[in-house]
Amino acid sequence: LNMLVKTMQVPPIGTNCYVLADEKEKVCAVIDPGGDAAGILELLKADGLTLSAILLTHGHFDHIWGANELRRLSGAPIYAYEEEKEVCEDASKNVSDQAGRPETVAADNYLKDGAQLDLAGMHFQLIATPGHTKGSCCYYMEKEKVLFAGDTLFEGSVGRTDFPTGSMGRLVHSIKERLLVLPEDTIVYPGHGDETTIADEKKYNPYCQ
DSSP states (O other), X not given: OOEEEEEEEETTTTEEEEEEEETTTTEEEEEOOTTXXXXXXXXXXXXXXXXXXXXXXXXXXXXHTTHHHHHHHHOOOEEEEGGGHHXXXXXXXXXXXXXXXXXXXXXSEEEXXXXXXXXXXXXXXXXXXTTSSTTOEEEXXXXXXXEEEETTEETTEEOOOOSTTOOHHHHHHHIIIIITTSOTTOEEEESSSOOEEHHHHHHHOGGGO
């Protein structure tokens, strides 16, 4: 496997930002840049990586605060699920205004459920998982057996649903219908906390029962 996954905990609340690199090609994608564009670019520079894509799992402030700056400084386009457009582009729906720094982000590419992406020498599939927000999604790498779950699925828990467009019923449905059907040895990289596997969540996560 030539793929390198680096996890950065980014401000303001320790969101997991993932840097995925094709080590041969020295190009990378960033998932959920949070609020630290400068820190991310520093890491990429140190590793000699060129950023070619920014992927958002959803539009909440702690996942998008650095996205516009990262795009501006790197030239890399931003990708998001099309159902998340209103959250990304509305500071009250993405909670950034309540968090004290209103921010909106317009993705360069709004994708459909099931979209297949070839970016930075890697292949991703977008899986729509509404619930945490209306347009929450996950990015699945079938060959590598890796899922970037955003705030849909955590180790032993799930994302909160009390923010605008959230729904616990839809979230649980998304997890059961879209994520638990993936191979059990799939590694899950969540938006907060430690990585886990589909098998462990099936066994131990009360929301997956």
